[in-house]
Amino acid sequence: MNRIILLNPGPVNVTERVRQALLQPDLCHREPECAQLIQSIRRKLLTAFGLDRTFLTALISGSGTAALEMAVSSCLGDGQSLLVVRNGVYGERIATMAAAHRMPTVTLDYEWGQPPVLDDIERALTAHPEIGVVALVHHETTTGLLNPVHEVGELAHRHGKKLLIDAISSLAGDALDFERSHVDYCVGTANKCLQGFPGVSFVLVRKEEMDALAQHPARSVYCDLYKNLKAQEQGETLFTPAVQVHYALDAALDELIEETVPARIERYATAARMLRNGFNDMGFEYLVDAAHRSNSLTALKLPDGIPYETLHDELKKQGYVIYAGQGGLKQSIFRIANMGDIRTEEFQRLLDVLKACLVKSPSLRG
Numbered sequence: 426m427n428r429i430i431l432l433n434p435g436p437v438n439v440t441e442r443v444r445q446a447l448l449q450p451d452l453c454h455r456e457p458e459c460a461q462l463i464q465s466i467r468r469k470l471l472t473a474f475g476l477d478r479t480f481l482t483a484l485i486s487g488s489g490t491a492a493l494e495m496a497v498s499s500c501l502g503d504g505q506s507l508l509v510v511r512n513g514v515y516g517e518r519i520a521t522m523a524a525a526h527r528m529p530t531v532t533l534d535y536e537w538g539q540p541p542v543l544d545d546i547e548r549a550l551t552a553h554p555e556i557g558v559v560a561l562v563h564h565e566t567t568t569g570l571l572n573p574v575h576e577v578g579e580l581a582h583r584h585g586k587k588l589l590i591d592a593i594s595s596l597a598g599d600a601l602d603f604e605r606s607h608v609d610y611c612v613g614t615a616n617k618c619l620q621g622f623p624g625v626s627f628v629l630v631r632k633e634e635m636d637a638l639a640q641h642p643a644r645s646v647y648c649d650l651y652k653n654l655k656a657q658e659q660g661e662t663l664f665t666p667a668v669q670v671h672y673a674l675d676a677a678l679d680e681l682i683e684e685t686v687p688a689r690i691e692r693y694a695t696a697a698r699m700l701r702n703g704f705n706d707m708g709f710e711y712l713v714d715a716a717h718r719s720n721s722l723t724a725l726k727l728p729d730g731i732p733y734e735t736l737h738d739e740l741k742k743q744g745y746v747i748y749a750g751q752g753g754l755k756q757s758i759f760r761i762a763n764m765g766d767i768r769t770e771e772f773q774r775l776l777d778v779l780k781a782c783l784v785k786s787p788s789l790r791g
């Protein structure tokens with residue numbers, strides 16, 4: 426099949442079934458059919474991740490950042506502060522959001538690609554008793570690094586703090602144990618490892634948090650987690666949802682439940698292993714140590730003398746879209762994600778065309 430393979434970390438290639446789901450009837454969002462669609466998605470999300478009894482979920486129309494802002498701006502009570510681990514673009518974004526909402530923050534900074542030091546977190550929690558919530562990105566898509574959610578969750582729990590996880594690029598791609606890691610708020614989106622379209626994202630909220638949420642000051646109108654949750658619990662939506670992408674997410678969740686979350690994670694892990702074997706053979710160097718890499722994205726150092734644009738354009742001619750580094754890594758790395766509906770033969774062919782690009786380049790390495 427002649428299609429562009431997206432190796433960027435979302436939006437991802439979707440199946441034909443998910444694409445066809447877009448084409449369902451026009452719908453007024455105040456009619457019962459829309460309420461059923463919203464409830465179906467909310468139920469399936471919890472079912473897919475085994476959270477039916479412990480969590481609630483609020484959908485929001487917008488990219489993952491909308492749901493992240495909904496969680497971040499809603500999670501703190503008056504007088505509390507937010508501890509944010511920053512070791513990539515997305516940790517920084519959480520702190521930026523908190524600042525935009527005038528929420529007090531304590532930040533811990535690490536080089537991009539390096540995991541946080543747990544002792545630093547412990548010290549910050551002891552030094553700042555006003556911290557109410559610890560915020561961490563599960564999969565730092567900037568670098569492909571998996572942050573130690575479980576260890577950080579244990580620390581937060583031991584200090585009586587809540588845990589907020591940006592799992593936008595990891596849900597259904599890397600394992601997340603909501604109970605053992607003491608997750609209270611978890612943010613996800615339709616268009617990464619869930620294999621839906623961009624336009625709807627969500628926050629999973631531990632049920633016991635509802636009472637506390639009701640007391641938190643409202644810092645946003647659109648992104649008010651409590652009000653969105655309450656409306657959706659009553660079968661309503663606060664504002665007009667992006668109906669068609671909800672149809673597609675509902676179908677994508679059917680596929681996820683059929684495949685199962687553990688099997689999808691295994692499929693991604695297998696693809697990443699195969700790609701990395703190929704990268705090793707070609708002599709590529711990695712940004713992140715093997716022990717910390719996610720299942721769904723690999724950050725590779727650009728070979729000497731091959732600018733990103735050249736590599737990108739060569740691969741695009743062959744039907745593959747790769748992804749640039751961000752910020753200080755823009756000139757030195759490129760990224761290859763393996764999220765979405767991509768077949769083994771397509772990954773195999775990517776390795777072949779990548780190898781051909783290196784051979785064509787005068788300063789090849791492998």
Ligand SMILES: *Cc1c(COP(=O)(O)O)cnc(C)c1O
Nearest residue numbers: 488489490515564566591593594
């Ligand atoms: C993709 C992503 C987001 C959200 O980005 P959008 O452009 O809003 O989709 C947030 N956090 C992480 C870790 C991500 O990978």
